[in-house]
Amino acid sequence: MVGQHEVLESVFVEMDPVLHGFGGVLVELLDVGEGYVLLETAVGTGNRLLRFSSESPELAYAVFEAELRPPK
Numbered sequence: 001m002v003g004q005h006e007v008l009e010s011v012f013v014e015m016d017p018v019l020h021g022f023g024g025v026l027v028e029l030l031d032v033g034e035g036y037v038l039l040e041t042a043v044g045t046g047n048r049l050l051r052f053s054s055e056s057p058e059l060a061y062a063v064f065e066a067e068l069r070p071p072k
Helices: 057-068
Strands: 006-014 022-029 037-042 049-053
Touching: 006 057, 022 057, 037 057, 049 057
Parallel strands: none
Antiparallel strands: 006 022, 022 037, 037 049
């Protein structure tokens, strides 16, 4: 059905507003029927920071996990 999706994973990542410019991001992995969508949204403003689509669940989960890893 159009417009329906299932939230598979949803994680709030707290950030330092002084260092990053905002207080945190919401990272979500959605099942949208024909594929998967990864969204990153700035919590304070609602600005979309990232939208990644894939038909592969393995790739979608790999990108989701990579986005949650701390930078090296």
